Amino acid sequence: MVQSQYDTSTNTQNIALAERFDFSIQKEFRDAYRHTEKPHVEFKVDLPDTRYIDSAALGMLLVLDDHAQQLGGKVILCKPSDDALKILQFANFDHIFDIR
Numbered sequence: 108m109v110q111s112q113y114d115t116s117t118n119t120q121n122i123a124l125a126e127r128f129d130f131s132i133q134k135e136f137r138d139a140y141r142h143t144e145k146p147h148v149e150f151k152v153d154l155p156d157t158r159y160i161d162s163a164a165l166g167m168l169l170v171l172d173d174h175a176q177q178l179g180g181k182v183i184l185c186k187p188s189d190d191a192l193k194i195l196q197f198a199n200f201d202h203i204f205d206i207r
Contacts (some may be wrong), residue, residue: 111139
């Protein structure tokens with residue numbers, strides 16, 4: 108499950124993910140950001156409940172990063188669970204994304 112909300116006061120698109128971030132939510136994840144076309148938007152992907160991330164999900168994050176860069180924005184991966192952080196670090200995503 109993906110929840111998404113745009114905050115006009117901070118120009119931030121918040122995307123919250125459930126326990127599993129995998130190919131089965133690809134359409135939901137894409138729909139959570141694809142209509143956001145604001146210049147310099149910040150995409151915050153909240154991962155505190157996420158325990159599993161597959162390779163398709165890693166690819167989805169890269170596509171989101173491309174979208175953000177086209178808008179002059181950025182992606183921040185927020186509060187990843189220990190399991191999610193290990194996966195992100197193993198994939199060297201800590202060198203690509205700002206993880207807070």
